[in-house]
Amino acid sequence: MVGYRRIYKIGLVVFIFTSLACALSRSLDMLTFARVAQGLGGAALMSVNTALIRLIYPQRFLGRGMGINSFVVAVSSAAGPTIAAAILSLASWQWLFLINVPLGIVAFVLAMRFLPPNSARSKIIRFDLPSAIMNALTFGLLITALSGFAQGQSVQLVLAEVAAMLVVGFFFVRRQLSMPVPLLPVDLLRIPLFSLSICTSICSFCAQMLAMVSLPFFLQTMMGRSEVETGLLLTPWPLATMVMAPLAGYLIEKCHAGLLGAIGLLVMACGLFGLALLPESPSDLDIIWRMALCGAGFGLFQSPNNHTIVASAPSHRSGGASGMLGTARLLGQSTGAALVALLFNLLGNSGTHTALLLAGILATVAALISGLRVTQPRAA
Template sequence: MRIWGPLAALCLGTFMLLIDVTIVLVALPSMSASLGSSLSQLQWVADGYALAVAAALLGAGMVADRHGRRRVYTVGLVVFAVASVACALSPGMEWLIAARLVQGVGAAAMFTTTLSLISTLYSGRRLGLAFGVWAAVASSASALGPVLGGLLTQALDWRWIFYVNIPVTLLALAMTFRFVPRSTPDRTAARRLDVPGVALCALGAGGLVYALTASHAGGWISAGTLVPLGMALVAFAAFVAVQRRSTHPLLDLSLFRRPAFTAAMITIALGEGTVYGILPYTSLWLQSVQQLSPIGAGLVVLPHAVAAGLVAVLCGRWMPKPSPRLGAGLGLLLAGLGTGLEGFLGPGSGWPVLVGGLALSGVGMGLVFQVAASLALGSVPAGRAGMASGAYSTCEQLGYAVGVAVFGSLAVSAMSCSLDGEAADPEATARTLSGGGADTLLAAVPAGERASFEHTLHAVFATGHNTLALTAGALSVAGAALVLWLTRRPKAAEPVPGPAPEPVRAPH
């Protein structure tokens, strides 16, 4: 247990915090019926958590380097558990969204320390295997979230997707204190937290996601979209300026001069944003159009989880030092092709059409999770492990948050165009439909016209989903090409021809 105990404790926390990213997806319709919500609020239930994780990760990584990684990990577990109780007791959507933000802060403290702890506790082939097991847990957690969420929502209530975190947290705390050794704080780290850096990073990330989420309601040229978008761009520019001048930066920007590190950040951000960014809308299609139960919708995604987990474990077992070209590039390529295969739905299509694409994208994401994490930490000095782990996790969660927001706006736009001439207010109808309100729309139509309008809604949702899947697939494939270019091997310099050397003559 001295070998596997620490890994089990860390993977348990990772599984819990990552499963909470997607566990809410199949519960969104039940939350909407219970609390009443708009599409924007549903997006924030999914996005607010990931956004809080992304915004707090770099700051949590710096705190962990200064005060000890195990200590920060355990504090994160406690905050996560308390916020989970607050989520479960939510009387309204505003409370739920606020509690999800706090939950994300606790998850950030856990997430930013996990990879750095693994990298210090293991070495050699054991490190490769440990990363493989961690990647299998991470990839399968994201995909198993809808399955577990469906089981709890259908058997009990949507609130139990948060209550279930309590016993898991207690077990993770007990195992951490038992098996994970105390980590030595870095005395050379900055004496105080980079508050300007943390604030600017959070403002930039929050403004960007808020603008993208608001765009589907007010349009891209509305003040509600342009103002937060402008604030986000200014905040990110100021963040870069502050980090370049800081003696102890929150994020050492020189790390991005390392092609492997940059490739790892692009790989995880694009993989999360494309594959899992469209998953909320896939779940809504399965439940609101296909009329599957929450557990049925979750089981449709199970092939993705199984494929991702198996590939990650095998990759860690046989490739302790993965090639960025074969791992990251191939992973993004397969993820993109699989996601693109999900973009061929028709009005009469059923859920089996999705299974092949979901399985293929699972194979790709299994590679992505295992290889990107190894590259991120293996391409930087040991003293920067906490920073690299925080940067990796920030890109992962911000990629997911931006993906959900962007594809939400694209879904409304695509469905609105398809409804032109079919509904009195195409945009309002598209917002309701993309939020899982197909039954609400049908109930407002006279009984004699429902069959025809239902066929229209099925066709419109299929068109919208196809647009999302094909766009996501194309972005992932383009990202694969970029990663392959970044990790190309430089050609050896050819010798410059010059005059032939004079023969050496023996002295007289």
């Protein structure tokens, strides 16, 4: 409707100004409102990120582009906690948001200079407000139900939220299938390779979040590690992903993404089961090599999977495919975080062990789903 480049720039501007609003907040309500608005800007950035990669890279180098993108994400994931800790040791929490302002301005200048334009549709299509409302209600009710169940809300309330979500979701999906340009392109799920890749993404990100949310509690509460030590022990995961991502982007040109994803997710599952079976008094090395195994497996899976999701959709639907990729990631992460809360609510400190076992099972299931993609033709 308006083009990927324009959406990216608008999202970046919103993110910059809302980051400033977060830093200037004088109450929790104001900060919460600013964070919600910041999330809208971030959503605009994430929804077109993969589509822009497809626009920028020639088709034969798309896998490498995905690998470079995964590399940058992994570097940011590894550096983010360390930078945040350094900021908090030197300044107030407001600087966690203020630092986004100059970084955002630099990103905006680079976007203006280097991002290629893509033509918007010649036919003007009105924004579908009812679909936007139903989309917000569907996912809002889902996340609220998951969170409420994890926090021990009454079963009746949770069931009511689930029922409302199913009703709204039914009419939402029905409306999307009738739209020429749907807000949530569920029609792409009719493509077997695309739908299998989306399912793989949901399961894998759920497994990742189960581990990444539960492990800090285990390291600090059960092992008595400090915040800095905990951050350092978690760092091998994104570092291993950073190393593996460019290699995976290269291999996608040689091997089927389903095979690469299955191998990577099985490696990740081995690391997760290894973390669940840690000895009673593990050394740092015991934790580090298991975390690195998880990260290497995740890195081998992520780039080929992202490539397949985007490349299996028609080129003019790249934006919709990119949005579905972001939706799958956030759905998996939200579910994983809610499951961690539920397990800690039910099992206390021993919830980490169960969370890691469940994460390993989910990674194994994701590997099986990824393996099914081998029966499908490779994405172009």
